Amino acid sequence: xxxxxxxxxxxxxxxxxxxxxxxxxxxxxxxxxxxxxxxxxxxxxxxxxxxxxxxxxxxxxxxxxxxxxxxxxxxxxxxxxxxxxxxxxxxxxxxxxxxxxxxxxxxxxxxxxxxxxxxxxxxxxxxxxxxxxxxxxxxxxxxxxxxxxxxxxxxxxxxxxxxxxxxxxxxxxxxxxxxxxxxxxxxxxxxxxxxxxxxxxxxxxxxxxxxxxxxxxxxxxxxxxxxxxxxxxxx
Ligand SMILES: Cc1cc2nc3c(=O)[nH]c(=O)nc-3n(C[C@H](O)[C@H](O)[C@H](O)COP(=O)(O)OP(=O)(O)OC[C@H]3O[C@@H](n4cnc5c(N)ncnc54)[C@H](O)[C@@H]3O)c2cc1C
Numbered sequence: 001x002x003x004x005x006x007x008x009x010x011x012x013x014x015x016x017x018x019x020x021x022x023x024x025x026x027x028x029x030x031x032x033x034x035x036x037x038x039x040x041x042x043x044x045x046x047x048x049x050x051x052x053x054x055x056x057x058x059x060x061x062x063x064x065x066x067x068x069x070x071x072x073x074x075x076x077x078x079x080x081x082x083x084x085x086x087x088x089x090x091x092x093x094x095x096x097x098x099x100x101x102x103x104x105x106x107x108x109x110x111x112x113x114x115x116x117x118x119x120x121x122x123x124x125x126x127x128x129x130x131x132x133x134x135x136x137x138x139x140x141x142x143x144x145x146x147x148x149x150x151x152x153x154x155x156x157x158x159x160x161x162x163x164x165x166x167x168x169x170x171x172x173x174x175x176x177x178x179x180x181x182x183x184x185x186x187x188x189x190x191x192x193x194x195x196x197x198x199x200x201x202x203x204x205x206x207x208x209x210x211x212x213x214x215x216x217x218x219x220x221x222x223x224x225x226x227x228x229x230x231x232x233x234x235x
Contacts, residue, residue, distance in 0.1 A: 002111040007036040007089070010114060012096055012106065013122035014039020016048055019069025019078055021120060022088055032087020038106065038114060040095035041148055044080045047072040051152040052175050056159075056182035064149070127151075130170075137233060146175060159186050167191075172199040172223070177212070180221050191222040198225065 009025065011018045018037050022045070025035050037045070047067045054062035071077045083090045091114075098107040099119075106114045127147040130138035137143075144155050159165075164187050169180045172194030180190045192199075198209035213223055 002113065004113045004115070005036070005089075005091075006115045008034040008117045009036070009120065010106065010116040010118075011035070011037045011120045011122055012099075013037075013124060014041050014043075014045050014090070014092065015122060015124045016045065016069060016072070017122040017124070018120075019045030020073075021122065022083065022086075023070055023075065023078060025088070026086050030086075030088070033089075034087075036089040036091055036114070037083070038091045038094050038096060038108075040093065041150075042093050043149060044078065044083060044090055044092070045069045046149065048147075051149065052146060052178040052182065055149075055152050056156065056179070056186065058186050146179060159183070159188065163187070165189070168193060170194070172196060172225070173202075174200065177216070180216065181219075184219055184221055189220070191224060192216075193224045193227050195226060195228050199223070 009030065011021055014037050018039065022035065022037060039045075043064055045068060046064060047069055049072065050062045050067045054060075054067075065077065065079050068077050068079055069075075076082075080090060094112065095109045096106045096114075097109050099105075100107075101119075104116050104119070106116070106119075108114075127145045129145060130143065142158065144158060145151050146155060166189040167183050169176050169183070169190060169192045172192055176192055176194065177199060180192050183190045198204065198206055199213060200209060204212070216223065
């Protein structure tokens with residue numbers, strides 16, 4: 001029979017917001033057994049920004065448990081033991097597929113149910129995939145995305161498997177720029193492709209962007225601007 005559990009507070013999602021919220025719940029005196037975090041990820045909340053930075057370094061890379069929340073703000077690192085000591089239940093590897101808000105009930109993919117008094121939804125965002133646009137070739141298995149730690153692990157495996165290989169990074173925002181730099185220091189030949197006239201157009205003026213583009217070009221990173229990826233041919 002599928003299990004059922006009740007909590008006074010449930011945080012749905014186990015990312016950055018969940019980790020910081022748990023710390024705040026603790027400060028506010030939440031009692032053991034009152035709070036649960038339900039996450040489809042396999043690990044306790046961590047500082048996601050590390051995934052496009054130190055996690056990909058060829059030397060001394062960041063690894064868990066080194067970057068669990070709340071180290072990103074200079075705070076205490078909340079290890080899985082911290083949650084158990086506080087009586088905060090970490091329910092991992094659990095994807096919620098149905099929320100009945102009237103009945104205050106969540107149902108997981110494995111049909112476990114969780115009832116609550118107060119629900120905090122912290123499910124973040126999801127990566128936009130080329131398959132979402134029906135891009136030709138989008139299903140090739142050497143097309144990778146970066147959002148969760150398992151994505152970063154796939155990327156690391158690809159870097160290892162293709163030493164001195166080539167990569168195309170689609171997207172000229174923060175993550176595209178950081179990822180391109182990380183690939184470059186792993187000796188990957190990088191070409192960035194993005195539709196805007198310059199990188200990070202929502203934040204950078206043309207002058208600031210050109211400074212960074214020149215810096216990247218100087219490191220050997222190529223940038224193809226003003227271009228959408230419509231179809232892909234993979235080797
Ligand atoms: C590679 C990368 C680098 C970044 N770098 C920076 C940076 O340098 N600076 C910066 O300010 N921001 C950065 N960001 C953005 C920052 O990480 C996000 O703003 C932050 O993670 C948002 O926190 P969140 O808790 O709202 O969502 P998330 O951290 O995304 O957490 C959402 C959680 O909910 C879980 N979840 C979703 N749906 C379900 C479901 N149905 N059932 C169960 N669990 C579910 C997910 O698995 C995840 O654990 C970066 C993001 C990425 C991906």
